[in-house]
Amino acid sequence: MDRIFNFSAGPAALPQAVLEQARDELVNWQGCGMSVMEMSHRGKEYMGIQAEAEADLRELMNIPANYKVLFLQGGASMQFAMVPMNLFRGKASADYLNTGEWSKKAIKEAQKYGKVNVVASSEDKNFTYAPAQSAWKLDPNAAYVHYTTNETIGGVEIFWTPETGNVPLVADMSSDILSRPIDVSKFGLIYAGAQKNIGPAGLTIVIVREDLLGQLVPGTPTMFDYKIAADNDSMYNTPSTYAIYIAGLVFKWLKKNGGIAAMEKVNRAKAKLIYDFLDQSKFFQSPVAVENRSLMNIPFTLKDAALDDEFLKAAKARGMVQLKGHRSVGGMRASIYNAMPIEGVQALVALMKEFEQQHG
Known part of the structure; x- marks a missing residue:
């Protein structure tokens, strides 16, 4: 890798x-x-x-x-x-x-x-x-x-x-x-x-x-x-x-790469991929009010917290790391700053979909 x-x-x-x-x-x-x-x-x-x-x-x-x-x-x-x-x-x-x-x-x-x-x-x-x-x-x-x-x-x-x-x-x-x-x-x-x-x-x-x-x-x-x-x-x-x-x-x-305005378009597209999935999922959810959902740091929780470690292991096996949420919040957190390519977000959403199908 x-x-x-x-x-x-x-x-x-x-x-x-x-x-x-x-x-x-x-x-x-x-x-x-x-x-x-x-x-x-x-x-x-x-x-x-x-x-x-x-x-x-x-x-x-x-x-x-x-x-x-x-x-x-x-x-x-x-x-x-x-x-x-x-x-x-x-x-x-x-x-x-x-x-x-x-x-x-x-x-x-x-x-x-x-x-x-x-x-x-x-x-x-x-x-x-x-x-x-x-x-x-x-x-x-x-x-x-x-x-x-x-x-x-x-x-x-x-x-x-x-x-x-x-x-x-x-x-x-x-x-x-x-x-x-x-x-x-x-x-x-x-x-x-x-x-x-x-x-x-x-x-x-x-x-x-x-x-x-x-x-x-x-x-x-x-x-x-x-x-x-x-x-x-x-x-x-x-x-x-x-x-x-x-x-x-x-x-x-x-x-x-077009400056900050161009970066905002990319960042919104990346965040939308995750939030759109979370909004239709019955297994994953976002705890944050819609109007305040960050474009940079996206916390989300699994329906069953006992599966957190299994999800993190599955992510690591696919080359995705540092998804564990902060200890004060729990769950997961995907930080998708400017340097995170959209391919990384696509890979994360694909994993979330598969994980839900397996455990939902």
Whole structure:
């Protein structure tokens, strides 16, 4: 078997073309005689790689000129602290939407730096939906409004952009960034861990509006200051150079394949294959509200949970791995990020049909 279909929620599959190019350039990048991993981050070769990656990301997402793009470390989990440290800006509280496990972690961390107002929560139905904005209790004096656009564990995605007036909107887009177009100008700050739709683990992307920089919670470490990162072109310390290089290759792969709008069409087609099957199945089901069904992470359950292990073994035998659901949810979860080819989804649905015929 050459390549399997990897349905992991993260670190996730990368485009094969990207991996092959990285393999070919591993020892000697474009004739310079060394690997990207060996380059000085201050050298012209690497600085060119990072500058090009930023330019391609700006083009793909149509990022306005008054926004900084930061290449940071620490994952999205470090942003749970960096966001309040940088954005409370003397305000009394911040608003947070609670739609799942990652929202809960962001809320818990933010409470260390100021008051958190939970504007709405879907915990009443085990995080299987996202509350409509009409149910949110927003504070017009809040420092910012934070939400998770796609809950990786629960498979709940919010496809609309909240209206927050003059209060900056902050989004954790770790698991759906680059999967469909968004209007960056409607956000004060966007952050995303790279290991799902961007590149290898170890890199975090932050897109932040310039006017939000430089007003820190007292005692904020230098490395947690967005302005320091911005003023130093993400090179206050040594950045995740190889992860940024791979991310740059992914950005070029996206451009070559039609950009984010084209990717959304493919992603919707992939997700539709699975959801259409789930909707007619009497053996498999989706726990998520139809309007919030994620295009990236699709949890589903079997009628008889005692068959879970047998299903996973059958999938592995056909070259499909990492389908076990998160321990807090159970069942199965198929993560079908940009790099998952439609053939992988077709293979999964074919297996589900056969499994239902055998056990339904």
